[in-house]
Amino acid sequence: MDRRRFLEVTSGAAALTWLTPLPGCSALGGDRRGEEDFDPGPYVVVREHLVLDEEGATWVLDAERHRVIRLDDRERPAGAFAELGEETDELNHPVDAAVGTDGTLYVLDRGNGRIQAFEPDGAHRTVLAGGLFLPRDLVLHDGRLLVCDTLHHRVVAFDLEGRLVQVFGDGADGKGDGRGVLNAPSGLAFDREGRLHVLETGDASVQVFAADGAPAFRYGGFGTKRGRMLRPGSISAGGRGRMFIADATADRVHVFDEGGRFVGRFRPVDAGGAPVSPVRVDRMPDGTLSVLAGRHPSPRSVVPAT
Secondary structure: OOOOOEEEEOOOOOOEEEEOOOOOOOEOOEOOOOOOOOOOOOEEEEOOEEEEEOOEEEEEEEHHHOEEEEEOOOOOEEEEEOOEOOOOOOEOOEEEEEEOOOOOEEEEEOOOOEEEEEOOOOOEEEEEEOOOOOOEEEEEEOOEEEEEEHHHOEEEEEEOOOOEEEEEOOOOOOOOOOOOOOOOEEEEEEOOOOOEEEEEOOOOEEEEEOOOOOEEEEEEOEOOOOOOEOOOOEEEEOHHHEEEEEEOOOOEEEEEEOOOOEEEEEOOEOOOOOEOOEEEEEEOOOOOEEEEEOOOOOHHHOOOOO
């Protein structure tokens, strides 16, 4: 994506608008630094969840309308598919997605507790995995789909045929902070060493697992002091070994290194300099950080299919 401009998707609409940053902006998200005078580097602020492939933005998740909007090669809306329901090819609050190398779109169907696969043109392919309990965050890594099975307090990995291949966390009730015990995992990111960083909203912390699933270390924790978080909801690996964590309750993005050391925090602003509440962070293909402004839907907003 061209860093001289960025996409802002208007809330509740399918229209996408190109916005140009104000002159003199040092970052696409604005020209003001956060409370720690921490410079996060270039970032963009978006109003809807964009799903990216290596070429840029190609899909928009419209969770409230239970559909996915397809973008054309000029990043303009080119149609939408799916509607509320529990049948195959129907969705209930799609909250994340990943794009395969062949263009397959893997959609995390949160309200129905499953992952669905769609063709590049939006045609339904198959239901890959089910039985998930209000899942969050879907990552495609090294030929596997990893998802936070949030209220089962574990992370599960499937191959691209839907077969379960690995489980992180013991799937207990989420109480306690022992090694390997997860408490409402909500975000996933891999660092440069191949370790999996699992964001735990329940403990406001991050637990790190080695590639074989063995727990390695934990960082963060609940609080308002430096290196502490309130209710983090998303994590992304950025450049230079940094881990970015969106904390909408604190209105901040916290930054750690991949070894768990606190680096800084900042309050993101849009191109006009207005502060935004970050609910999700993603690294774009060109390395720019994308910050989703707004608030995640609560579990109560998931609509039962009738």
